[in-house]
Amino acid sequence: MTSLCILGAAGRMGHCLLRTAATFDNLRVTAAIERAGHPALGQDAGRQAGLEPLGVPLTDFETAAASDVMIDFTFHAAVPANVARAVATRQGYVLGTTGLTPEERQTVQDAARKIPVVWSPNMSLGINLLLDLVRRAAATLDAGYDIEIVEMHHRLKKDAPSGTALGLAEAAAKGRAVALDQVAIHGRSGLVGERPRGEIGIHAVRGGDVVGDHTVIFAADGERVELTHKASSRDSFAKGALMAADWLRGRAPGLYTMRNVLGLE
Numbered sequence: 001m002t003s004l005c006i007l008g009a010a011g012r013m014g015h016c017l018l019r020t021a022a023t024f025d026n027l028r029v030t031a032a033i034e035r036a037g038h039p040a041l042g043q044d045a046g047r048q049a050g051l052e053p054l055g056v057p058l059t060d061f062e063t064a065a066a067s068d069v070m071i072d073f074t075f076h077a078a079v080p081a082n083v084a085r086a087v088a089t090r091q092g093y094v095l096g097t098t099g100l101t102p103e104e105r106q107t108v109q110d111a112a113r114k115i116p117v118v119w120s121p122n123m124s125l126g127i128n129l130l131l132d133l134v135r136r137a138a139a140t141l142d143a144g145y146d147i148e149i150v151e152m153h154h155r156l157k158k159d160a161p162s163g164t165a166l167g168l169a170e171a172a173a174k175g176r177a178v179a180l181d182q183v184a185i186h187g188r189s190g191l192v193g194e195r196p197r198g199e200i201g202i203h204a205v206r207g208g209d210v211v212g213d214h215t216v217i218f219a220a221d222g223e224r225v226e227l228t229h230k231a232s233s234r235d236s237f238a239k240g241a242l243m244a245a246d247w248l249r250g251r252a253p254g255l256y257t258m259r260n261v262l263g264l265e
Contacts, residue, residue: 002249004242005031005067005091007082010040010058013073013096013234015049020238022051027242031064032056061085069094069245073237076100076159080107087111092248094241095119098163112255116248120258121163123240127214128258130229131171134216137225138175143198145218145225147172152205152213160204161186168216169202 004021008014009032021027032045038058046054056065069092072082076099084107086093095108098121108119120128138147149172151165173180176198183200195201212231217224231237240258247261259265 001026001028002069002246003028003030003067004245005029005033005064005070006045007033007070007072007078008074009045010034010038010048011074013238016234016238017071017073017241018045018049018054019051020235021242022046024242024246026246029054029056030067032058033061033064034058036060067091068249071096071241071245073097073241076104079104083108083111083117087114090115092245092251093117094123094244094248096123096237096241099159109255113253115253116251116256117254118244118248118256118258118261120240120244121167122212122237123244123258124229124231124236125240125243125258125262126229126231126236127164127167128240128262128264130214130216130227131167131259132264133227134168135171135175137216137218137227138172139177140175141218141220141225143176145220146195146199146201147176148201148203148217148219150203150205150215150217152207152210154209154211155206157206160206161202162204162212162214164212164214165202165204168214169200172200172216 006014006017021029034041040048040058043058044053045056045058046052070086071094073096076097079097083093149165149168151162170180183198185199186202215226215228217226244261
């Protein structure tokens with residue numbers, strides 16, 4: 001049995017993780033964390049998420065029960081303190097938060113020398129299959145196929161482009177054996193001229209309550225190949241994160257991805 005600590009447990013993704021964890025026989029939530037001063041502190045985490053009572057109160061780190069693995073889908077600025085706590089308590093760490101700064105990313109990489117970490121821009125099983133397909137397509141289709149990536153999310157999403165879109169762009173660049181920062185362009189405006197050969201375009205759209213749509217376009221003269229993933233609920237992200245948490249228990253320190261969890265590498 002793998003015990004879990006859910007961060008941001010009173011938020012939308014926290015509720016989703018709590019609901020989905022209830023469907024796993026081999027997982028047990030033992031700690032549910034919220035920020036200091038949150039109005040839900042002290043309430044039963046299960047009841048707060050619309051479930052039967054779990055007997056686990058929403059609390060802060062200092063009074064949280066022990067667990068094997070911490071799951072973090074909070075805000076990028078909170079990640080350094082969260083992963084430091086995971087290191088201090090020797091917990092595995094599953095990170096689904098996007099939009100990290102270079103300095104914040106470094107804290108995760110440093111932590112992975114001491115604890116096992118699963119870090120992925122998207123925990124969905126379908127997206128992780130898509131990453132593999134994009135890499136293979138980019139390697140197979142020559143530079144005569146222009147690569148454009150379009151992502152759409154709900155109006156409340158704070159970072160752009162999405163971490164998943166960047167992950168897809170990285171997969172495409174890897175397939176083409178080029179450095180992404182040398183070929184990426186984020187949106188276009190004004191008189192930009194003809195599209196350079198080999199460019200990878202990345203475009204972010206925001207609106208409504210869209211959970212997450214991602215399309216990678218390979219466009220050539222005479223034909224176009226499009227690879228698309230659409231998430232209709234956050235359940236797919238929660239399921240992947242929970243699978244990662246169960247897989248992570250007992251692993252050696254290191255930085256893993258969902259590709260490791262799924263046996264794709």
